[in-house]
Amino acid sequence: MSTDTEAPVEAEPQLAEAIELLRGARIAALTGAGVSTDSGIPDYRGEGAPVRTPMTVQTFLASEQARKRYWAGSHLGWRSFGSAVPNRGHLALADLEARGNVSGVITQNVDGLHRRAGNRHVIELHGSMDRVLCLTCGQHYARQAVAARLEELNPEIDLETAIRPAPDGDVEVDDVDAMVIPACTVCGGILKPDVVFFGEFVPSDRFQAAASLVQGADVLLVAGSSLVVNSGMRLIEQARRKRLPIVIINRGLTKGDGRAAVKVEAGASETLVAIAAALDS
Structure with missing residues (x-):
């Protein structure tokens, strides 16, 4: 693969394992701030x-x-x-949805970039600015x-x-x-x-829509989230109860690492591009 679609070398074994879990599966995607950093929007908790x-x-x-x-x-x-404009990670998820690999995107971000990238089924857990x-x-x-x-x-x-x-x-x-x-x-x-400001709850109908997306999936793919926010961990727990494999892509530790079938320690954009390329082959 070219460098445009290649995750860091040290992440390659985990990436290959993640691709095999995702291949042929209905994927529910959960994204956090790390997906938007390449669009110039800083992360709350990243380095x-x-x-x-x-x-x-x-x-x-x-x-x-x-x-x-x-x-x-x-x-x-x-x-x-x-x-800010969608980056190649957003576009990769939109492509995966268009091809039927991803059934929908649940995002903790409020930037609207998944919609602008072309994703049709987007649940914005925390609303949109x-x-x-x-x-x-x-x-x-x-x-x-x-x-x-x-x-x-x-x-x-x-x-x-x-x-x-x-x-x-x-x-x-x-x-x-x-x-x-x-x-x-x-x-x-x-x-x-x-x-949703700090101190507010995610509206119950919005969370239920997200939970239903997870319930209908074969795999939960988490990208660019430390999973510190409670709404994300509640969805991780939904996946665990259904015994869904959980694939996490993130630089640094997340609260869900202990529940992940595979953790890819790499940037969201390049890893999602690599996954999209692999699943298209």
């Missing part, structure tokens, strides 16, 4: 990731100042986060529309300032006193990106 205090839903709801700080940073970060929700009436908005309103209300925000994106599309902003945040145009309620 070199910054130490950050995430916004909790309790803080967001309790403090207008916190909401200003969140929206100021999120608005600036959205330009970079929203312009390209949608905004009114917490009072439930009205949904496109993120671009809310971004345009923020620009109109806050012409002093310098969108040309160099920013360093974070995994949720946020950046750090110090001075938010003058920030004006838009309200729902339907009822005047509080707007929030349609994502």
Whole structure:
């Protein structure tokens, strides 16, 4: 294989074993932040990731100042986060789905890149940053529309300032006193990106859809997730109870390593490309 489809040499025995488990199987894929790092979106927990205090839903709801700080940073970060494009790992999963190898993708990411890569059956466990929700009436908005309103209300925000994106599309902003945040145009309620904040639960219907995808699979393929978030481990447990083989692709330890039939210690993109090439042969 060429270097474009080859995992690191030290991972080759595990990769070969993973391919044999995946060949001819119905694959449910579970992805985390490591799948999107090659699209320029940093990982929360990978090597070199910054130490950050995430916004909790309790803080967001309790403090207008916190909401200003969140929206100021999120608005600036959205330009970079929203312009990210699918990488070859995303495209490999889309190709695997189109060929019938992958029955669907469950993702812990909120970047929407699986949908943009062409996957049709995507369950976004934690929502997506390209949608905004009114917490009072439930009205949904496109993120671009809310971004345009923020620009109109806050012409002093310098969108040309160099920013360093974070995994949720946020950046750090110090001075938010003058920030004006838009309200729902339907009822005047509080707007929030349609994502699961820390302190919130994954909606039960969304988790059940993910669990059903795992139940209907022959193999669970985990890519780019440390499985620290509880929703991922609950799906690992679903697979274990059904006695499904679990294949994990990740650089570094994950909470699910002890339950994996195969662990491929390698980057998500190159490994998914190698798997797609092998399963096409």
